[in-house]
Amino acid sequence: MTEAVAAVEIEGVTKRFGEVVAVDNVDLAIGDGEFFALLGPSGCGKTTTLRMIAGLDLPTEGSLRIFGEEVGMAPPDRRPVNTVFQAYALFPHMTVRQNIEFGLRMRRVKNPELSQRVAEATGMVRLAGMEERRPDQLSGGQQQRVALARALVNQPKVLLLDEPLGALDLKLRQEMQQELKALQREVGITFVFVTHDQEEALAMSERIGVMSEGRLLQVGTPREIYDRPASRFVADFIGRTNILEASVESASTVRLDNGALIEAETSTPAGSRVAVSLRPERVRLQPHGTTAAEGSSLDGEVRDITYLGHAVVYEVAAGPVSIEVRVEGEVGEPFAAGDEVTVAWDRGAAAVVAD
Amino acid sequence: MGPARRSSPTTGAAGEEAAALARRRQGMLLASPGALYLLIFFVVPLGLITVYSFATRTSTGRTSLSGWNVESYRAIGDDIIVGIIGRSAWLATLTTVLCVVVGYPFAYYIATRPRHVRAVLLVMVMIPFWTNALVRVFAIRFLLGSNGPASALSESLGFGTFRILFTPTAVTIGMVYSFLTFMVLPLYVALERMDWSLTEAARDLYASGAKAFWKVTLPLTRSGIVAGCVLVFVPSFGSYVVPDILGGAKTLLIGSYIARQFRDARNWPLGASLSVLLIVAMLVAVALNQRSGSGAEDRDRPRPRKWGRAPDEAEAAAVAS
Ligand SMILES: Nc1ncnc2c1ncn2[C@@H]1O[C@H](COP(=O)(O)OP(=O)(O)OP(=O)(O)O)[C@@H](O)[C@H]1O
Ligand SMILES: [Mg+2]
Numbered sequence: 001m002t003e004a005v006a007a008v009e010i011e012g013v014t015k016r017f018g019e020v021v022a023v024d025n026v027d028l029a030i031g032d033g034e035f036f037a038l039l040g041p042s043g044c045g046k047t048t049t050l051r052m053i054a055g056l057d058l059p060t061e062g063s064l065r066i067f068g069e070e071v072g073m074a075p076p077d078r079r080p081v082n083t084v085f086q087a088y089a090l091f092p093h094m095t096v097r098q099n100i101e102f103g104l105r106m107r108r109v110k111n112p113e114l115s116q117r118v119a120e121a122t123g124m125v126r127l128a129g130m131e132e133r134r135p136d137q138l139s140g141g142q143q144q145r146v147a148l149a150r151a152l153v154n155q156p157k158v159l160l161l162d163e164p165l166g167a168l169d170l171k172l173r174q175e176m177q178q179e180l181k182a183l184q185r186e187v188g189i190t191f192v193f194v195t196h197d198q199e200e201a202l203a204m205s206e207r208i209g210v211m212s213e214g215r216l217l218q219v220g221t222p223r224e225i226y227d228r229p230a231s232r233f234v235a236d237f238i239g240r241t242n243i244l245e246a247s248v249e250s251a252s253t254v255r256l257d258n259g260a261l262i263e264a265e266t267s268t269p270a271g272s273r274v275a276v277s278l279r280p281e282r283v284r285l286q287p288h289g290t291t292a293a294e295g296s297s298l299d300g301e302v303r304d305i306t307y308l309g310h311a312v313v314y315e316v317a318a319g320p321v322s323i324e325v326r327v328e329g330e331v332g333e334p335f336a337a338g339d340e341v342t343v344a345w346d347r348g349a350a351a352v353v354a355d
Numbered sequence: 356m357g358p359a360r361r362s363s364p365t366t367g368a369a370g371e372e373a374a375a376l377a378r379r380r381q382g383m384l385l386a387s388p389g390a391l392y393l394l395i396f397f398v399v400p401l402g403l404i405t406v407y408s409f410a411t412r413t414s415t416g417r418t419s420l421s422g423w424n425v426e427s428y429r430a431i432g433d434d435i436i437v438g439i440i441g442r443s444a445w446l447a448t449l450t451t452v453l454c455v456v457v458g459y460p461f462a463y464y465i466a467t468r469p470r471h472v473r474a475v476l477l478v479m480v481m482i483p484f485w486t487n488a489l490v491r492v493f494a495i496r497f498l499l500g501s502n503g504p505a506s507a508l509s510e511s512l513g514f515g516t517f518r519i520l521f522t523p524t525a526v527t528i529g530m531v532y533s534f535l536t537f538m539v540l541p542l543y544v545a546l547e548r549m550d551w552s553l554t555e556a557a558r559d560l561y562a563s564g565a566k567a568f569w570k571v572t573l574p575l576t577r578s579g580i581v582a583g584c585v586l587v588f589v590p591s592f593g594s595y596v597v598p599d600i601l602g603g604a605k606t607l608l609i610g611s612y613i614a615r616q617f618r619d620a621r622n623w624p625l626g627a628s629l630s631v632l633l634i635v636a637m638l639v640a641v642a643l644n645q646r647s648g649s650g651a652e653d654r655d656r657p658r659p660r661k662w663g664r665a666p667d668e669a670e671a672a673a674v675a676s
Contacts, residue, residue: 089556103560
């Protein structure tokens with residue numbers, strides 16, 4: 001991201017519905033051409049944020065700019081953005097073609113250009129030949145494509161997508177993920193993509209904003225979000241993790257509540273209460289008593305083993321805490337329930353998260 | 356459902372047929388009291404009216420059920436009667452149009468309120484409907500009378516007294532008031548079913564508020580408009596009470612004219628033939644509504660989606676085009 005003007009710039013935006021604070025003082029800048037995901041559990045304010053960008057809801061406070069232009073209070077038809085709605089919202093009384101043409105007709109685009117752009121958009125989402133059907137004569141995936149074409153044909157500066165894949169079954173969903181990603185690269189339009197599916201967000205987007213209870217907790221690349229979660233909520237929400245209570249000992253060590261001293265980088269002052277996030281797939285199981293040359297380890301006992309096909313998950317009790325260890329690509333199970341083991345991990349695998 | 360429930364293909368088909376027959380029989384049984392009622396109180400009088408329309412009026416004003424003829428139908432061509440029919444049709448049309456104009460925003464307002472407010476507003480719409488029609492029309496007569504509140508208001512505003520009672524205007528006001536409920540309810544049903552994310556989508560696609568209404572809301576509530584129009588037009592066309600109480604000699608409408616034939620004029624065949632004409636006209640109107648209305652219904656209501664596969668006809672049509 002260069003220092004060019006942001007595609008979408010949200011500053012101190014709050015949205016209240018009566019007593020409910022749906023979006024709480026959010027600051028966010030989304031770059032030109034970026035594929036940005038807004039991720040969070042149900043009811044955290046993702047849709048409301050998107051609707052404010054679209055102009056379907058007006059912010060109670062704060063300012064909102066699209067390519068530098070203040071649009072906070074502008075009606076939706078005066079914004080260079082288009083939306084793919086959660087349930088598509090295709091016009092049931094119009095054909096696929098009429099649906100796709102709608103935005104262009106509203107902006108009085110005349111015929112040679114109109115039909116050319118419609119044909120282009122229809123081709124782009126692979127709907128050629130279905131123009132005369134009505135939405136109820138299409139499959140879920142096809143409807144989704146119509147919704148995409150209907151938005152993209154307008155060449156918006158920003159495309160907003162509200163859980164566009166939510167209604168599709170898993171296989172189609174994965175296909176569409178790839179398609180959407182390719183499409184975004186092709187058209188180069190900024191995509192703001194709302195999802196509550198963390199895997200989808202990690203797989204598709206360049207950057208992710210994690211929301212909870214109306215607040216934007218962390219913004220970063222998928223890797224930053226996954227490896228360096230800024231808070232306990234983010235660590236827990238994205239993927240599976242072990243959260244261990246601890247207090248900071250020094251800038252490079254923390255002491256777990258069970259007494260073990262482990263290596264972990266932190267800028268939190270010594271003595272602070274923190275939590276340590278340890279991803280199950282970033283830790284190893286070793287025979288009891290073997291210590292690693294570098295990194296840290298904990299001794300424990302195998303409590304439970306879950307076979308997942310592609311991986312084996314061990315639950316290890318290390319004193320009062322329980323640690324999940326995920327082992328992939330190993331033939332057989334070298335440890336059995338009741339075995340004394342050592343859980344070890346490399347330096348950098350443990351992330352200190354604030355409360 | 357389906358194959359799992361069938362024990363074997365042969366008994367399965369037979370069993371299904373038997374079940375269908377039983378269902379049909381049960382349906383008939385359930386419908387029979389209603390059917391009997393309609394037969395006695397609707398079909399029989401209708402038959403009698405039809406019979407009378409072909410009878411002869413004697414010089415003393417009695418009706419002789421002999422010498423069958425179509426004289427009374429021929430009489431309908433009379434200028435006076437044609438004029439009355441025309442005036443009735445015009446007033447009914449005006450009433451219908453006014454009901455749409457007044458009723459649509461009203462229904463829209465109700466349908467867009469929060470759920471609990473909606474219930475209250477709907478009851479308020481229904482209250483006049485539950486009140487005796489005669490009482491309501493007399494209330495209007497009082498309101499519009501030259502000694503009534505409307506006139507007093509007009510006078511106090513310096514417009515002078517106001518003489519609209521016994522004019523077509525008064526009849527129209529009374530009819531709009533009487534039949535507005537028939538317009539508001541179907542419109543409300545259509546608007547309440549409306550998926551507002553569609554108008555939001557239209558706004559998002561650069562439609563102004565008005566354009567979004569025109570292109571999306573209105574077409575999607577068309578079935579409600581059509582149903583409301585039929586429900587208002589049909590009774591206003593044959594309306595008898597309202598024009599009788601609010602109208603003067605110049606606003607003789609077909610309903611009153613028919614009543615007059617049966618009472619004062621003692622011309623039963625003419626009254627009967629006009630009634631037959633009216634009924635036929637209404638049946639045609641209802642049939643037209645059924646056709647266009649049900650067509651609209653199909654389009655408005657999201658049909659159960661056929662995930663992953665389109666109906667064969669549509670497929671074929673798409674390929675052919
Ligand atoms: N029109 C409204 N009136 C009142 N409260 C609302 C309204 N719209 C949203 N809310 C509330 O604001 C909060 C955020 O809602 P929002 O729809 O943005 O959540 P979301 O993150 O999109 O959730 P989901 O994943 O379930 O779609 C919720 O608590 C919701 O109940
Ligand atoms: Mg949502």
